[in-house]
């Protein structure tokens with residue numbers, strides 16, 4: 313199993329869903345974690361949880377859209393743990409809206425969080441790592457619609473595609489500093505945020521499920537495991553890559569096989 317003992321990471325959106333599961337996973341692997349998000353309460357709950365397990369964590373409320381707030385979060389992480397070995401860009405905003413009815417402000421809100429927020433955090437953390445001469449890794453949580461597209465979420469799809477381009481560009485540019493950058497692209501994952509934003513009723517849930525060949529949602533901890541793997545030295549030769557964990561969803565619909573949501577089909581388990 314990979315170890316992150318003695319390392320320190322910043323995790324955005326670390327108070328809920330995939331971010332909270334990732335923070336717990338990194339702490340379980342021995343890392344210190346600074347969790348960032350707008351609301352203090354969920355961050356405090358994750359810190360309490362990590363500390364109960366004997367780990368080290370810090371809550372730092374900040375909006376990733378605000379470069380000064382992000383700089384302060386990176387400074388707080390360094391001051392508390394004495395080092396920064398990387399970052400998980402997980403914070404996101406999303407909602408379903410037909411593109412022709414999406415307001416300028418709605419576009420801006422999502423693109424600012426997902427693309428500009430990712431840049432603000434990547435830049436703040438990487439500059440400190442470069443200055444300290446610390447190699448490390450950055451993982452951004454994206455979505456497969458960064459390359460497939462996805463009607464109804466043009467803001468998020470465009471922003472996640474920008475994160476992929478940022479990742480690939482910086483993977484080459486910062487390789488000389490020993491900084492690796494990769495993405496994880498989860499498929500539909502059972503979280504409160506995504507449930508509220510994307511599959512609020514049973515019919516939508518069923519439609520999403522029917523699009524996944526493995527016929528289940530991902531769990532937040534199994535996505536967190538993959539983030540931990542990409543941060544670890546086991547992935548030391550992996551950079552500029554996307555690790556897709558979507559139950560086969562992005563491979564598209566089949567024409568000749570049985571329906572994916574066939575009631576007789578066994579449901580794949582999470583293990």
Ligand SMILES: CCCCC/C=C/C(=O)SCCNC(=O)CCNC(=O)[C@H](O)C(C)(C)COP(=O)(O)OP(=O)(O)OC[C@H]1O[C@@H](n2cnc3c(N)ncnc32)[C@H](O)[C@@H]1OP(=O)(O)O
Pocket residue numbers: 404405406407408409415416417418419421422455468499500501505506509510520
């Ligand atoms: C199929 C599987 C693949 C799934 C891949 C990806 C999944 C995810 O990304 S899940 C993550 C879901 N989590 C969240 O979205 C949590 C955080 N969300 C938010 O903070 C809000 O939803 C936010 C994105 C809207 C941002 O909040 P805030 O900055 O406070 O923005 P406002 O509430 O002021 O709204 C700004 C702007 O956006 C318009 N808007 C908001 N919701 C909707 C909506 N449902 N439909 C249409 N428009 C919406 C809002 O009206 C504002 O615009 P104006 O009215 O023009 O000012």
Ligand SMILES: NC(=O)C1=CN([C@@H]2O[C@H](COP(=O)(O)OP(=O)(O)OC[C@H]3O[C@@H](n4cnc5c(N)ncnc54)[C@H](OP(=O)(O)O)[C@@H]3O)[C@@H](O)[C@H]2O)C=CC1
Pocket residue numbers: 324325326327328329330331348349350351352354374375376377401402403404405425429453454455456497498499500501502503504505506
């Ligand atoms: N769940 C899914 O099906 C999928 C999710 N993803 C991606 O996984 C990641 C996590 O999503 P998920 O866990 O499902 O959803 P959540 O809604 O639980 O996570 C989003 C997190 O981002 C934080 N956040 C939102 N806006 C900001 C901001 N401006 N500044 C700082 N933090 C912010 C939220 O905290 P707060 O509101 O307190 O700021 C929250 O903790 C996202 O990048 C998402 O796009 C990708 C594919 C599928």
